[in-house]
Amino acid sequence: MTEQNNSLVQIRDLYKRFSISGDLLDQLQFKGGKLIRHQEYVHAINGVSLDVMPGEALCVVGESGCGKSTVARTVMGLLTPTAGQIFYRGERIDNLSDKQMLPYRKKMQMIFQNPYASLNPRMTIMETLREPIRFHNRAMSSGEIRDKIAEVMLAVGVDPSWGERYSHEFSGGQRQRISIARALAVDPEFIVADEPISALDVSIQAQVLNLMMDAQKERNLTYLFITHDLAVVEHFGTRVAVMYLGTLCELAPTKQLFSSPRHPYTQALMSAIPRLEDDRPDYIKLTGEVPTPVNLPSGCVFHGRCPHVNERCKREIPALTLLQDGTQVACHGVEENRL
Amino acid sequence: MPLLEVNNLEVCFGLRSGAVKALRDVSFTLERGERLGVVGESGAGKSVLGFSIINLLSRPGHISAGNVNFEGKDLASLAPEELRSIRGNRISMIFQDPMMTLNPVLTIGVQMVECLQAHRQISTSDAKRIALKRLQQVQIPSAEKRLDQYPHELSGGMRQRIVIAIGLLLDPDIIIADEPTTALDVTIQAEIMDLMLNLCEQNNVALILITHDLGVVSQVTQRMLVMYAGRIIEQGPTKEIINDAQHPYTQGLMNALPQMAIPGQKLNQIKGTMPPLQNIPTGCSFNPRCEYVMDICTKKLPPFTQSGNCLVACHMVADSQHGPQQEKLRSEEV
Numbered sequence: 001m002t003e004q005n006n007s008l009v010q011i012r013d014l015y016k017r018f019s020i021s022g023d024l025l026d027q028l029q030f031k032g033g034k035l036i037r038h039q040e041y042v043h044a045i046n047g048v049s050l051d052v053m054p055g056e057a058l059c060v061v062g063e064s065g066c067g068k069s070t071v072a073r074t075v076m077g078l079l080t081p082t083a084g085q086i087f088y089r090g091e092r093i094d095n096l097s098d099k100q101m102l103p104y105r106k107k108m109q110m111i112f113q114n115p116y117a118s119l120n121p122r123m124t125i126m127e128t129l130r131e132p133i134r135f136h137n138r139a140m141s142s143g144e145i146r147d148k149i150a151e152v153m154l155a156v157g158v159d160p161s162w163g164e165r166y167s168h169e170f171s172g173g174q175r176q177r178i179s180i181a182r183a184l185a186v187d188p189e190f191i192v193a194d195e196p197i198s199a200l201d202v203s204i205q206a207q208v209l210n211l212m213m214d215a216q217k218e219r220n221l222t223y224l225f226i227t228h229d230l231a232v233v234e235h236f237g238t239r240v241a242v243m244y245l246g247t248l249c250e251l252a253p254t255k256q257l258f259s260s261p262r263h264p265y266t267q268a269l270m271s272a273i274p275r276l277e278d279d280r281p282d283y284i285k286l287t288g289e290v291p292t293p294v295n296l297p298s299g300c301v302f303h304g305r306c307p308h309v310n311e312r313c314k315r316e317i318p319a320l321t322l323l324q325d326g327t328q329v330a331c332h333g334v335e336e337n338r339l
Numbered sequence: 340m341p342l343l344e345v346n347n348l349e350v351c352f353g354l355r356s357g358a359v360k361a362l363r364d365v366s367f368t369l370e371r372g373e374r375l376g377v378v379g380e381s382g383a384g385k386s387v388l389g390f391s392i393i394n395l396l397s398r399p400g401h402i403s404a405g406n407v408n409f410e411g412k413d414l415a416s417l418a419p420e421e422l423r424s425i426r427g428n429r430i431s432m433i434f435q436d437p438m439m440t441l442n443p444v445l446t447i448g449v450q451m452v453e454c455l456q457a458h459r460q461i462s463t464s465d466a467k468r469i470a471l472k473r474l475q476q477v478q479i480p481s482a483e484k485r486l487d488q489y490p491h492e493l494s495g496g497m498r499q500r501i502v503i504a505i506g507l508l509l510d511p512d513i514i515i516a517d518e519p520t521t522a523l524d525v526t527i528q529a530e531i532m533d534l535m536l537n538l539c540e541q542n543n544v545a546l547i548l549i550t551h552d553l554g555v556v557s558q559v560t561q562r563m564l565v566m567y568a569g570r571i572i573e574q575g576p577t578k579e580i581i582n583d584a585q586h587p588y589t590q591g592l593m594n595a596l597p598q599m600a601i602p603g604q605k606l607n608q609i610k611g612t613m614p615p616l617q618n619i620p621t622g623c624s625f626n627p628r629c630e631y632v633m634d635i636c637t638k639k640l641p642p643f644t645q646s647g648n649c650l651v652a653c654h655m656v657a658d659s660q661h662g663p664q665q666e667k668l669r670s671e672e673v
Contacts, residue, residue: 063524063525063526063527064524171612173612174612201380201381201551201613202380202551202553202592202595202596203380203591203592203595203608203609203612204380204612205595206595206597206606206607206608206609207608207610209597209606210605210606210608213605214605228524228525229597230525231596231597231598232597234597234598234602235597235598235600235602235603235606236597254602255602268526269525269526271529272525272526272528272529273525273554274528274529274532274552274554274555274557274558275554275557275558275598276553276554276557276581276593276596276598283529283533285530286526286530289494289496289497289527290494290524
């Protein structure tokens with residue numbers, strides 16, 4: 001992969017695993033008369049490298065458990081990576097202390113999936129929005145803060161006179177607007193949105209997506225957009241990264257990915273989207289289920305369900321290779337020109 | 340006679356703040372072997388409709404008017420014992436979250452045998468044989484082993500297959516599936532929908548599919564109902580509605596789908612949100628959000644108008660069908 005120094009966020013060879021074997025006492029086991037320590041891990045991310053370019057909306061898609069949310073959280077510094085590096089405008093940020101991280105937090109904000117859980121029920125909307133502004137702009141007077149709150153509330157289409165209300169008084173769509181307002185309040189450059197519309201109804205999803213696109217245009221934002229909904233990606237994304245079991249299978253500009261998906265998993269995923277078409281199209285049937293990330297399969301993580309599997313796929317982990325048309329794909333079949 | 344006939348069904352939830360009508364004047368029919376989709380946003384009453392068909396409403400919810408005729412019997416007024424012989428036996432239900440449906444402390448086999456023995460006089464070994472056959476029908480690998488497993492040992496897709504197998508155990512006439520694939524991933528969803536479609540076709544089972552996903556409805560069902568704020572606003576053949584929706588709300592729902600917009604351009608959105616059920620506007624309940632709203636829409640409830648093979652509750656559609664004469668009549672009424 002070529003070094004792109006003009007990218008806003010660089011993720012390099014990221015690994016994240018979570019221990020699931022509890023504390024030390026839980027890990028101790030008797031085996032053959034000996035006391036041994038047995039540890040098990042969930043391998044959530046296994047060597048992901050991504051570049052987020054300024055001004056783009058990079059979408060990360062995949063099924064549940066593929067590690068897309070873990071990527072989002074690790075980039076934001078909410079989780080520490082097990083291995084790998086994260087750069088923001090060329091500066092390494094994954095090993096910074098909380099204090100050193102502070103200036104970056106102002107530039108990077110996050111929108112969460114469930115607006116019912118991400119807004120504090122005991123704070124009024126005004127308080128919710130005031131907190132980040134005051135925290136990141138110590139020099140601001142309360143008058144300026146009030147103006148700023150009114151500005152972001154207007155920007156997301158929530159009446160500023162509702163500031164004294166609590167979050168339970170709003171509908172799901174309005175709450176998600178408020179969480180977007182909270183993210184915008186500190187004038188960030190980069191927003192990580194983790195399934196921001198999945199909890200909303202179709203007609204409300206469109207409203208929130210439009211709002212996010214408007215904000216992107218007006219404020220020149222860069223998005224890392226995590227979703228499982230491919231229809232949304234097709235509409236919203238500049239580029240798409242497809243993940244499976246903690247690895248990146250394919251990375252391509254949106255149009256290209258939708259017109260000619262290369263990785264067998266991407267192809268299956270695309271064909272499975274229910275579309276408004278008269279006749280049921282033939283979809284690529286995948287056999288079996290997604291393996292658990294506790295015991296990762298050897299070789300290509302997709303080999304157990306892949307219709308084009310061969311011996312090499314079972315042994316060797318495919319590397320992400322750049323094709324002529326600009327698609328990056330990790331598949332032996334594509335590399336060997338048999339797909 | 341249709342297999343199931345729902346007439347003017349009204350469901351009421353008596354709350355301290357007053358009665359809330361979750362369903363109003365809902366009427367539709369279901370033929371044997373037919374696949375019917377029910378779509379709408381959350382709070383539109385689609386799940387309540389599913390529950391009220393087999394009277395699974397729990398207090399304070401109750402059917403306050405109308406009836407549900409299943410082979411000539413009114414399920415709404417049936418005694419609990421009689422209803423129990425129909426529930427699970429003739430009409431079975433599949434819920435959204437398989438982990439909530441399956442009992443976590445019983446093995447799959449025990450749960451399936453229990454269901455069979457509750458409705459039929461049958462030995463445990465015979466029941467097991469039927470259970471095994473059903474598990475194989477829903478394409479569960481190593482089905483025999485699964486009978487002795489607990490729900491937590493299986494993946495989400497596998498659990499939903501088992502719930503479907505249990506739903507089919509007693510050869511029901513109708514399956515009511517309430518968002519059966521919402522908790523599942525797309526690739527698994529496609530498999531499960533395919534499976535349900537095939538099983539319903541093979542066994543001539545009627546399906547009521549409740550979902551918010553228009554894509555799924557368009558691929559699985561033959562007819563569909565669109566619900567808004569407790570009422571059916573449009574019903575007819577799925578193909579006709581998908582290709583040429585008449586009601587402004589249905590049109591809005593379709594147009595709001597990302598695949599309907601040009602990539603990078605704004606999505607077509609419906610302004611506002613669905614009103615809370617305590618506070619439904621007079622006239623057409625969609626009128627505050629409708630872009631074609633007319634004077635009459637805020638005053639009078641729109642009747643169903645036949646348009647093609649569809650029934651649409653919209654004044655605009657009524658006017659375009661019956662012309663200005665009807666318009667004149669109506670303005671006199673108002």
